[in-house]
Each structure stands twice: as structure tokens, then as C-alpha cells.
Amino acid sequence: MPWTNYHTHSHFSDGSSAPEDYVISAMEKGFPALGFSEHSPVPFENSWSCQPDSAPEYLAEIQRLKETYAGRIQIYMGLEQDYIPFVTRDFDELTKECGLEYCIGSVHFARNPKNQKLWFIDGPRSVFIDGIADIFGGNLEEGIFMYYNQINLMIHSQKPDVIGHLDKVKMHNKGDLFQETDEFYRKAVFRTLDVVKREHSIVEVNTRGWYTGKAEDWYPSDWILEEMFQRKIPITLSSDAHDPSNLDSGFPEVARVLLDIGYREVRIFYDRKWQPAELTGDGIILPQSG
Ligand SMILES: [Zn+2]
Ligand SMILES: [Zn+2]
Structure with a gap:
């Protein structure tokens, strides 16, 4: 049975390969749909986001692939948009300007409004701890x-289709900085789930932390997935692939956990819209077209 994935980074941001290599890998794996989500340009120097002058080339290449592979696989154009208040661009504006079909909203930098400094939570552990x-x-x-x-502000003000790696702040924790059972931590997560529920967002279950070994688990942690299931929060599966071989990494493993929790459905972007598909332990069952 096939999988789908909409969180993919090619060499237009910090992925390893050309977009076409991901399309070929997805077809080999039997994917009915694949989405590209480069890191949106940010107004400071970095090595991982799509550079503003290569954005038109990225958009043109995805369009070319859509046409080249039409009828064999559905290809969608998105962005993983960074949200930093007062720093990043409005999601809607960027979506319209680039003609995006969906957007993943992610926080990689937490801004302290008291000193305007940015805490990079997705870099080396020393940067995280020094921050x-x-x-x-x-x-x-x-x-x-x-x-x-x-994240709450992003969901509320930017309304991304999908919330990227919701609890990525745990990546460098390794159990020795805080406990996820700590009252302050649970409260913060619950507040975010309330906002997710109110805004009808889709939360991605992102396997990258798990299959790269960078985190101890996928995002979000199992206990958060249980809380999300209780609140009937919809999910989509993401591998946050930075290499064509990772398009479905960790999916069978996380699917087993999701089925145990009670999830029977994931959202997929198919026929140009987000829609529910049945989840099984070894893939999804496509909805009837039309
Ligand atoms: Zn990310
Ligand atoms: Zn990503």
C-alpha cells in the first residue's frame, strides 16, 4: 500500500538532491502524491533556506515536474514557512506571490520579545544550550x-495548513534539561493543542527526529499524539525528507503507534485538496476521486 509525503527538502534548500530525484523515488515507492516544501527565504544569512534569487527557479522546476509526470503522480508545490514575529513575511502574501498549493508553518527560532534575540532550536546542541x-x-x-x-501566534495569525514538528523544542533535551511530564511543559503543550483545535489545523506527525536519531522520538511525542486523538485533531504523516531515500522513513513504525492510539485516518493532499484517507499499518487507502 502507498504512502504520501508533503514535507520534502531538495537542493533548493538544505536537501541532498534535485527535485526530480525525489519524484523518481516516490514513484518507485508507489506514492500517488508528493509535495515539496523548501524552507522559505528568511531575511538573514543562513545555509539552509531557499535563497530569494533561486525561488523562481524552484517554482519553475516544480511546475515542470508536475507537467512531465502528470497522470503518473500528483506533484504539489508548497513551502515550509518559518514564523518569527516581526521578522518573517506574511504566509498568505508569500503563498499568493509564489502560487503555493499548501503551506507548512514551523518555528525554528524562538524570539525573546524582551531583547529581540532569536533562539535557534534546530541547530547544534551547543547553540541551543548557550541560547x-x-x-x-x-x-x-x-x-x-x-x-x-x-507557535500559538503563528497558528492564530498565519493559519498554515499544517503545523510543522510541533514539539521540536524537545530535540536537544535528551531527558536531562527538562521532563515532558513537568507541569510547566504539559501546560504549554495543552495551550497549543487548544489553539490547534480552535483553528482546525492539521498537525504533522514528523518522523525525522526518530529516523535520524537527532531526537529520542518523532514529533510530536506519543503522549501528545494521545492528547491530540482525544481532541480529534487531524494529522498528516511527514518524513521531512532531506534525501530521496527518506520519503517514507519511519512511517510503518509510527503508523503502528497511531493505530494503537486510535487514529484510523490521516489527511492527504490529493486532487488539489486536503482530504481524509484511511490509515493502515503499511500505507494509506486513497479516497475515491471526484
Ligand atoms: Zn522544519
Ligand atoms: Zn523541514
Whole structure:
């Protein structure tokens, strides 16, 4: 049975290969649909986002692939849009300007409004740990609060289709900085789930932390997935692939957990819209077209 994935980075941002290599890999795996979601350009120097001058080429290449492979696989054009208040561009504006079909909203930098400094939670562990001292005066709880608060603001003000790696702030935790059972942490997560529910967002279940070993688990953690299921929050499966071989990495493993929790359905972007598809342990069952 096939899978789908809409969180994909090619060499237009920090992925390993040309977009076409991902399309070929997806077809070999029997995918009915594949989405590209390069990191949106950000207004500061970095090595991982799509550079503004290569964005038109990215859009043109995805359009070419859509046409070349039409009838064999559905290809969709998206972006993983970074949200940093007062820093990044409005999602809607970028979506219209680029003609995107969907957008994943993610927080990789938590901004401390008191000093305007940015805490990079997705870089080296030393940067993460030094940031707690430099940006939040050593107060980790405040940093985590700012991270989740920024996600809440993003959902509320930008309304992305999909919330990217919801609890990525745990990536460098390794169990020795805080416990996910800590009251402050659970409260922050619950507040975010309330906003997700209110805004009808889709949360991605992102396997990258798990299959790369960068985190101890996928995003979000199992206990959050259980809370999401209780709240009937819809999910989509993402591998956050940075290489064509990773398009479905970890999907069978996470699907087993999701089925145990009670999820029977995932959202897929198919026939140009988000729609439910039945989840099984080894793939999804496509909805009837039309
Ligand atoms: Zn990301
Ligand atoms: Zn990503």
C-alpha cells in the first residue's frame, strides 16, 4: 500500500538532491502524491533556506515536474514557512506571490520579545544550550514558553495548513534539561493543542527526529499524539525528507503507534485538496476521486 509525503527538502534548500530525484523515488515507492516544501527565504544569512534569487527557479522546476509526470503522480508545490514575529513575511502574501498549493508553518527560532534575540532550536546542541543562558538568562521554562507561544501566534495569525514538528523544542533535551511530564511543559503543550483545535489545523506527525536519531522520538511525542486523538485533531504523516531515500522513513513504525492510539485516518493532499484517507499499518487507502 502507498504512502504520501508533503514535507520534502531538495537542493533548493538544505536537501541532498534535485527535485526530480525525489519524484523518481516516490514513484518507485508507489506514492500517488508528493509535495515539496523548501524552507522559505528568511531575511538573514543562513545555509539552509531557499535563497530569494533561486525561488523562481524552484517554482519553475516544480511546475515542470508536475507537467512531465502528470497522470503518473500528483506533484504539489508548497513551502515550509518559518514564523518569527516581526521578522518573517506574511504566509498568505508569500503563498499568493509564489502560487503555493499548501503551506507548512514551523518555528525554528524562538524570539525573546524582551531583547529581540532569536533562539535557534534546530541547530547544534551547543547553540541551543548557550541560547538558554544568552537569550533567556538561564530560564529554560521561559524559552520553552516563548517557543510554544510563538507557535500559538503563528497558528492564530498565519493559519498554515499544517503545523510543522510541533514539539521540536524537545530535540536537544535528551531527558536531562527538562521532563515532558513537568507541569510547566504539559501546560504549554495543552495551550497549543487548544489553539490547534480552535483553528482546525492539521498537525504533522514528523518522523525525522526518530529516523535520524537527532531526537529520542518523532514529533510530536506519543503522549501528545494521545492528547491530540482525544481532541480529534487531524494529522498528516511527514518524513521531512532531506534525501530521496527518506520519503517514507519511519512511517510503518509510527503508523503502528497511531493505530494503537486510535487514529484510523490521516489527511492527504490529493486532487488539489486536503482530504481524509484511511490509515493502515503499511500505507494509506486513497479516497475515491471526484
Ligand atoms: Zn522544519
Ligand atoms: Zn523541514
